[in-house]
Amino acid sequence: MYPTRPQIRPCLSLSLLCTLLGLVGCAHEEPLLIEETKYFDGDMPADFSGSWARDFSRGDDVNKVWQNAYYELARRRGSGRGLAMPSDRDMSMLMPLARLAELITRPDELTISQTEYEILVERRDDFALMCAFYGGVARSTDSSFAKEVCGWDGDRLISVTEFQDGLSVVHRFDVSEDRKQLRVITTVASDTAPMPFTIEHFYWRFNKIAGKYECIETLSMKRVCSTGSLAP
Amino acid sequence: MTLHRRWPAFTILLAILLTMFATMASGRSLAATETPAAGTMSDAGTLNVTIPVFEAGIPTDPSVFRDLRIFPRIRQIEAKLMPFLLRETLVETGRWGAVRVVTQPEPAAELQLFGTIVRSDGDWLEVHIRAVDATGRTWLDQHFSGQADDRFTEHKDDRFKTEFQALYSEIATALDAVRAEMSDAELSNIGNTSLMRYASELAPSAFGSFVERAEDGTWRALRLPARNDPMFIRIETIRNTEFLITDTVDAKFRELNTSLARTYRVWRDYRRKLVDYETENVRFAEAKPKDAERGSWDSIKHQYDTYKYDRITAQEQDRLAVAFNNEVTSTVDAMEDRVAELDGWVEQGYREWHSLLEDLFEVETYLLEQGN
Numbered sequence: 081m082y083p084t085r086p087q088i089r090p091c092l093s094l095s096l097l098c099t100l101l102g103l104v105g106c107a108h109e110e111p112l113l114i115e116e117t118k119y120f121d122g123d124m125p126a127d128f129s130g131s132w133a134r135d136f137s138r139g140d141d142v143n144k145v146w147q148n149a150y151y152e153l154a155r156r157r158g159s160g161r162g163l164a165m166p167s168d169r170d171m172s173m174l175m176p177l178a179r180l181a182e183l184i185t186r187p188d189e190l191t192i193s194q195t196e197y198e199i200l201v202e203r204r205d206d207f208a209l210m211c212a213f214y215g216g217v218a219r220s221t222d223s224s225f226a227k228e229v230c231g232w233d234g235d236r237l238i239s240v241t242e243f244q245d246g247l248s249v250v251h252r253f254d255v256s257e258d259r260k261q262l263r264v265i266t267t268v269a270s271d272t273a274p275m276p277f278t279i280e281h282f283y284w285r286f287n288k289i290a291g292k293y294e295c296i297e298t299l300s301m302k303r304v305c306s307t308g309s310l311a312p
Numbered sequence: 313m314t315l316h317r318r319w320p321a322f323t324i325l326l327a328i329l330l331t332m333f334a335t336m337a338s339g340r341s342l343a344a345t346e347t348p349a350a351g352t353m354s355d356a357g358t359l360n361v362t363i364p365v366f367e368a369g370i371p372t373d374p375s376v377f378r379d380l381r382i383f384p385r386i387r388q389i390e391a392k393l394m395p396f397l398l399r400e401t402l403v404e405t406g407r408w409g410a411v412r413v414v415t416q417p418e419p420a421a422e423l424q425l426f427g428t429i430v431r432s433d434g435d436w437l438e439v440h441i442r443a444v445d446a447t448g449r450t451w452l453d454q455h456f457s458g459q460a461d462d463r464f465t466e467h468k469d470d471r472f473k474t475e476f477q478a479l480y481s482e483i484a485t486a487l488d489a490v491r492a493e494m495s496d497a498e499l500s501n502i503g504n505t506s507l508m509r510y511a512s513e514l515a516p517s518a519f520g521s522f523v524e525r526a527e528d529g530t531w532r533a534l535r536l537p538a539r540n541d542p543m544f545i546r547i548e549t550i551r552n553t554e555f556l557i558t559d560t561v562d563a564k565f566r567e568l569n570t571s572l573a574r575t576y577r578v579w580r581d582y583r584r585k586l587v588d589y590e591t592e593n594v595r596f597a598e599a600k601p602k603d604a605e606r607g608s609w610d611s612i613k614h615q616y617d618t619y620k621y622d623r624i625t626a627q628e629q630d631r632l633a634v635a636f637n638n639e640v641t642s643t644v645d646a647m648e649d650r651v652a653e654l655d656g657w658v659e660q661g662y663r664e665w666h667s668l669l670e671d672l673f674e675v676e677t678y679l680l681e682q683g684n
Binding site for chain 2: 175176177184197206207210212214222223224228241243244245246271300304
């Protein structure tokens with residue numbers, strides 16, 4: 081089981097994440113993943129496979145995170161002499177990150193499949209995060225629009241998506257020892273914003289109840305179901 | 313030594329084996345009735361063509377599959393379907409003898425077409441074709457590529473027409489151009505060399521000296537046996553029997569093509585649609601809100617959505633590949649099992665024929681020497 085999340089200030093939380101991810105001062109000129117986290121020996125360090133449902137009793141409330149971010153900016157603005165109103169500019173540049181983080185972390189259910197080479201995190205209304213490792217070496221998913229690469233911090237999986245225009249989205253997956261719970265920390269950052277925006281969610285693993293019918297997807301007949309076994 | 317006492321038994325056993333294999337194949341052969349009868353030597357000007365299953369062109373490094381958009385299982389299926397489509401095109405020209413699709417290359421084939429799939433993404437097809445005759449002469453060694461054209465598949469009765477018909481026709485035309493430059497004597501020599509290579513492999517003691525391989529790898533028939541040579545008659549009988557079984561294998565490829573044609577067409581249509589989606593994705597990416605400030609919600613959301621649509625398109629393709637596999641796996645597996653069974657029979661029969669013919673040659677030589 082995870083310990084109860086300590087009430088740490090966003091700056092501390094952020095700096096911890098930065099350290100773990102190899103972010104040097106959160107500067108985006110530096111690589112997001114330190115080289116060692118891209119490699120591993122033998123089997124994948126952790127098994128995330130399964131269906132996961134959001135645990136609403138734990139995790140961040142986006143409004144609360146926004147409030148904390150506001151206080152952090154106020155503290156910075158006060159320069160050690162207490163709090164001062166953050167600038168409209170800072171808030172207007174942080175708001176898009178908060179909206180995006182809220183949008184990305186909205187799905188209540190995750191379906192994770194894991195093979196010898198790949199981990200696929202399927203999310204409703206969004207693309208599936210893809211982590212590919214061949215021979216223990218991370219292989220990035222390159223497109224004209226972004227670069228997606230994964231790595232490991234111990235047995236924690238880190239997925240980093242770097243977009244062209246200074247935007248980045250980092251997901252950190254952490255599964256409990258008994259594989260019953262999953263923690264996902266999502267950080268959205270941009271070089272235009274005064275600070276990144278991080279949301280943490282927890283999930284419970286659940287077994288999808290096998291229905292009366294066994295179904296497979298086919299190309300010309302779409303979904304085909306049978307009461308018997310449907311071996312492809 | 314009592315070899316001479318064994319020879320009637322050998323002959324009877326050989327006859328039984330040939331009858332057994334011929335019976336086994338005859339009831340199942342479809343292609344045998346639809347292709348010209350395979351003579352031991354081709355008629356002047358008509359060569360028999362053998363097309364082994366294509367090389368699928370799958371890289372050994374699985375990590376590049378996604379980048380190259382290669383779905384290994386589907387490529388393997390395409391490697392079985394494409395030779396059949398080429399075969400149909402060649403048969404339609406009427407300029408060739410029997411055209412057969414086989415699972416393994418046949419070294420003594422009169423003309424053999426080796427294909428490798430270079431690119432196949434639904435919209436474009438690129439294959440490398442190497443055509444080599446029995447003398448070792450290379451007819452073609454080049455790439456052919458073409459874009460899908462639906463005009464070829466508009467008619468329902470064109471079951472074996474493909475969207476890439478132009479490419480197969482181009483290969484047929486290129487082969488025909490080489491053949492047209494050859495004299496009847498050259499073509500006849502290919503047929504003779506093919507037969508003597510086959511005979512020398514099956515019964516090297518009897519026919520090993522009839523054919524010669526030059527240093528450059530080419531083959532030459534040095535002489536031909538008499539038409540009434542009993543050993544040669546046996547070789548012809550065995551080869552015809554083997555052809556009959558090969559035709560049964562060929563018929564399996566025809567059945568596979570018929571079974572998969574519709575599903576494969578749906579898969580290809582989907583892949584083309586996905587290419588269209590990719591074009592739309594690029595258009596969407598270019599339609600960035602003009603007045604959106606860098607770092608603003610509009611700008612960030614547009615960046616995220618652009619990548620999201622790109623990934624969803626790619627992942628949809630993965631999903632379709634799985635759906636395709638789900639739909640065709642049982643058909644392909646059944647076909648592969650049956651072909652493997654037939655191949656096994658041929659291989660086993662070949663070993664037994666080889667052994668029997670070598671023994672028979674020994675017996676007959678012994679008897680001849682005794683007679684003299």
